[in-house]
Amino acid sequence: MAFREYTIGVRMFGLAFGTSMFITLYMPASDIRNVSVTETGLERQLSFGRVGGFSYEDPLLQGKAKPATVDITEDPKTGAPIEPTRAYVYASGVPFPNGIRHPMILGKKPMELSLGQGKISMADEAQGAVFVVRTEDVGGETVGYIENATATRGWVPEAAMKVATQETTHYIGKGKIMFVREGCWWCHTLLPEQTQDWQYFGAPPMLGDFNGESPTAFGSDRKAPDLTHVGSRNSSKEWMIMHFFNPRLVQPHSIMPRYDYLWGENDAAGNPIDFDGWRAEYDKYVANERVYPPEVPVPAKDSEAHALIDFVLNLK
Amino acid sequence: MFKYLFAKEEDIPAGSAAVFFGFSSILWFIVGTGLGSFNAAKLAFPDFVTGIEMLSFGHMRQVHVLAVILGWISMAFAMAMMYITPALGNTKLWSEKLGVWNCLIWNIGLALGLTLLWFGITSGREYSDMIWPIDLALIFGILLPLAVNVWMTIKTRRTQGIYTTNWFFGAATFMVLIVFSVGNSPEFFQLTGLTEAYLTWWFAHNVLGLWITPVAAAISYYIVPKVTGNPLYSHRIGHLHFWSVVVFYSTPAAHHLMSAPLPEWLKSFASVEGVLILVPAIAFVSNLLLTMSGKWKMFVENVEIKFTITGVLMAIPLNMQGGFQQTRAINWYIHGTGWIVAHAHLALLGFSTFLEAAAVYYGLQTLLRRKLYSLALANFHFWMLLVGFTTYWVSMTIAGLIQGAGKIYEVPYIDVVIAEHPYMIARWVGGTMVFLGNCVWLYNMWMTLRAGTLIPAGRLPHELAYER
């Protein structure tokens, strides 16, 4: 930098670039930080778990160390009947979502309630915990917060899993991992646009719907329907099973890939799945040599397909 | 290459690192466009190679994108920096050895990162898909050594002033380090929600705006005056270009999320700044086109100028699209459609690729001191790229407009998918032409290395283009 001009130039550069970083990083980040989480935002992060992408617990993105979401009507501790409640069960060792690790990101009021009557600071990852979403009226405004039911009601993870049935247990967190890993978001968006998607794809999200969620997987190229509210458009598990196994069974013009490989080796009854045989029969069906397509196997409870369907049907 | 890794600095011939980078970049170009063509085939014919996890669209798309950005484009940049920076400083590369290591680690790191992505091991954020250990490797093992080499070469120059190209190289290598570090911070620090979504697009925007666009432009600031023999039309306009890139191009990140629930002030601000991107764009295009004055016949006769000026001309529609499509008035129609895919390829496959191809053509001939093996094959490559790209761009733009119409008139989605089908096929055909053209290019450059006519001292490669 022998030249005086360059000394000035470098300082100017620092100033210009620094100002631009201040405006585009500091200002938005501090603005977004003031947003309080909505109930949707709480439900999302509690059902997804800490991270939906690569993490220590789950380096190969197999859906390890994720919470289970259960719908219960019986108190796990006392066995007494209760109002239908959705509980998020974190078995011991499953990392808590970001809102519990760093309550600050929930925003002021939800944070105070979650820490106060929600007792979330008493939750311990090594022990595991059961969470529920509650609301409270604060000066005329309904504020959602997280309750650590392990501390407030003595619900322990094992007991909560016992009062839930197979039908009412959803592996949404694992399903989200599948959604990210399989790149569904390269075709589908999770973000109805504010300007025109209301009627077809449903209401666009609110500012506080995402606090604590990572990654949001909004998607940018839409080549397929938005999925934010797909569970309320289409709640048929049978349709989903056929559609994921081979989309062209239910929608001949679809360009969606087949996800039969998420079925794993055995079906729900424990019988091995004969993929080659299935494809050969399907080709006959396409060639008009069969009237009906071959039967689609039901995915096993611990299969990746099962979790993915849980995730999709719970997008409401 | 390996014999130079532990050789003494004096024993490594000048330009080795650039040559390695040049050939690596062509190889990655072939890999990247091959993957692109494969993906395009899947979008046209969904049952083409089906039911295999590793070969499904969702596993391959991001591999294509990052292979072309970090393999082809960025390695071609590294090549250009390693021969242009010293040439403009009338000196040698600061450390040829560091350059050779840089190239080796880059190839290994990128291959590893892409393999992991291919297995689906991703952070789940577009463009910053790589997981954080790979991000750190990219920052410290790849970008930082490159930057140090460029900065030190500029510092040890033997000219008094610094030419435009080198301002851009010096500043862009600095900015890309910041962009990579900040853009991947959601993963290091577990930032979540909208902050994360915003930072994802902050990264994506700034990688384009502060790395790809300025470095590509900087290359043409070298190639055009060098090959035509005309001095740069105006250094003042060069200043305008440089400073407006720093000020305007670094701010509109939020325009990628116009329909997301971000704070309104941020979207409006980004949108206004986005239109101001036209300032550097117009400065750049006019400066180079005016530099051509009196030498326009070279646009037809000379391969490097043909590539460069085609790229520069493509910057006109590119920036017209870019400047206006992000305003609210237009964005609601084309957001998230194939129009954007067409625009992305106009930027990277049109504008930027043509400029880098010129740099690689010119650099390899100069460094190897060998004349291009076949001018006819080079022209064939040019036309394959141009026709292939144009087919791609036109078909995806039409597909995007169909999607936009489908979106606002709330047509059942499957009808949009059916209507797009012919354009998906056209895109695949166009993209495959690009891929095939590149295979020819590799052959041509390899034969140049093996059998190109030696260039006598004191002559420039393009002067001999038509001599036997």
Ligand code: HEM
């Ligand atoms: C140097 C050349 C190329 C570069 C730099 C490049 C870059 C990119 C980028 C940045 C994207 C992401 C676009 C977005 O998110 O909007 C993309 C997507 C894509 N590219 Fe390329 N590309 C190149 C060549 C090709 C070729 C030759 C083909 C072959 C047809 C191709 C096919 C595709 C496809 C199918 C997608 C996915 C689009 C989608 O998801 O809708 N690309 N490419």
